[in-house]
Amino acid sequence: MRKVLILSNKVPYPAKDGSSIAMARLLENLIEMGDCSITYGAINTVKHRKKIEDFPKNVLEKIALKTFEANTSPTVFNGMSNLLFSKRPFHTVRFHLPEVEQWLNSFEGDSFDTVILEGAFMGDYLSDAQRVGKRVVLRAHNLEHLIWERTTKNESFALKKWYLNLQAQRLKKFEEILIKEVDAVWSISPVDSNWFLNLNEKTFFVPVSVHSKPMSGDIKAKKCFFLGALDWLPNLESVEWFLTRVWPLIHAADPSIEFHLAGNKTPSHLMNAHLPGVTVHGRVASAEEFTKNYGVSVIPLLSGSGVRIKLLENGCHGIPTVSTSIGAEGVYSGSDTILPLADDAESFAKQVVKLCTDTQKANDVAKALHEDISRRFSSANSIEAILSAWPN
Numbered sequence: 111m112r113k114v115l116i117l118s119n120k121v122p123y124p125a126k127d128g129s130s131i132a133m134a135r136l137l138e139n140l141i142e143m144g145d146c147s148i149t150y151g152a153i154n155t156v157k158h159r160k161k162i163e164d165f166p167k168n169v170l171e172k173i174a175l176k177t178f179e180a181n182t183s184p185t186v187f188n189g190m191s192n193l194l195f196s197k198r199p200f201h202t203v204r205f206h207l208p209e210v211e212q213w214l215n216s217f218e219g220d221s222f223d224t225v226i227l228e229g230a231f232m233g234d235y236l237s238d239a240q241r242v243g244k245r246v247v248l249r250a251h252n253l254e255h256l257i258w259e260r261t262t263k264n265e266s267f268a269l270k271k272w273y274l275n276l277q278a279q280r281l282k283k284f285e286e287i288l289i290k291e292v293d294a295v296w297s298i299s300p301v302d303s304n305w306f307l308n309l310n311e312k313t314f315f316v317p318v319s320v321h322s323k324p325m326s327g328d329i330k331a332k333k334c335f336f337l338g339a340l341d342w343l344p345n346l347e348s349v350e351w352f353l354t355r356v357w358p359l360i361h362a363a364d365p366s367i368e369f370h371l372a373g374n375k376t377p378s379h380l381m382n383a384h385l386p387g388v389t390v391h392g393r394v395a396s397a398e399e400f401t402k403n404y405g406v407s408v409i410p411l412l413s414g415s416g417v418r419i420k421l422l423e424n425g426c427h428g429i430p431t432v433s434t435s436i437g438a439e440g441v442y443s444g445s446d447t448i449l450p451l452a453d454d455a456e457s458f459a460k461q462v463v464k465l466c467t468d469t470q471k472a473n474d475v476a477k478a479l480h481e482d483i484s485r486r487f488s489s490a491n492s493i494e495a496i497l498s499a500w501p502n
Contacts, residue, residue, distance in 0.1 A: 435451050
């Protein structure tokens with residue numbers, strides 16, 4: 111029986127945002143393997159506060175769960191404090207809690223065969239993880255510094271650009287050291303794996319599994335949508351680009367096409383944006399129902415890293431999708447894709463109009479995406495990758 115400790119910067123259930131879905135699927139895969147005794151330590155942040163009773167009972171009864179309620183939200187004060195008195199990346203420092211360290215100190219040395227750090231943001235616990243675990247694995251959701259490098263390039267406000275660039279540099283140095291010191295890296299993106307491999311030869315691509323379902327049925331014509339957490343800067347940046355640069359072109363080409371925007375923490379300037387043909391829903395009760403009712407999904411990401419879990423979710427439900435290259439990174443590329451990719455406003459608008467007005471084309475894309483994602487990101491494939499990567 112493998113004794114496993116997982117350390118996470120959020121509680122995985124309910125699994126509604128991309129990182130929570132990725133965390134939940136790994137946990138489910140390990141349980142399905144049947145030979146793991148799992149202890150799970152998670153920070154229950156104010157931003158992503160979860161109710162433990164929402165944990166699926168069939169999961170909760172098979173793990174030892176410990177949560178730590180904390181406010182890790184960035185403020186001007188803690189951001190300035192980090193800037194003036196520390197050289198460590200603010201993204202990781204804010205998740206380094208004394209109560210988590212105290213809990214880890216309650217375990218004897220080598221209490222676990224493997225400790226899994228769910229993302230680089232838990233990297234400040236590396237020394238604790240090395241003490242209580244015989245091996246430490248970094249499960250890399252993204253190249254965190256790359257997200258902020260890309261975001262910085264698109265930032266026009268000089269002071270904010272400087273600050274983001276500083277944090278990106280700190281994050282890169284932090285990730286380089288972390289990757290070298292862990293025993294193995296499990297990357298959810300084959301693209302990111304290449305970067306990790308240069309620093310740690312024990313790097314493995316371990317795909318996120320999806321729960322494949324029957325296709326959603328008839329695709330609603332003349333509708334498109336974006337669904338995603340709008341307190342994540344790359345998502346907000348992409349929506350603003352879509353609304354200011356892409357949507358006017360779509361609306362001019364066909365004023366009958368609708369755009370529906372939904373997501374947690376929708377900022378007031380978007381909630382109050384009265385644009386022709388645009389409906390802003392804010393938080394929706396059911397992401398699955400929303401995606402079934404509003405036609406074509408758009409993923410207009412300009413920055414980010416890793417794998418877009420929403421793309422995998424679209425695939426397993428059979429949702430036709432238009433994406434930028436960055437939005438599809440790690441799943442599809444320009445030379446190997448079954449969904450439309452476009453990186454400039456004009457091309458993106460044309461692809462959206464095409465799928466919104468040609469239901470046969472939209473259905474063809476949806477069917478191909480459903481078949482491909484369901485096959486490549488099955489639970490069986492993910493478990494096979496975990497077993498291949500598992501430390502001997």
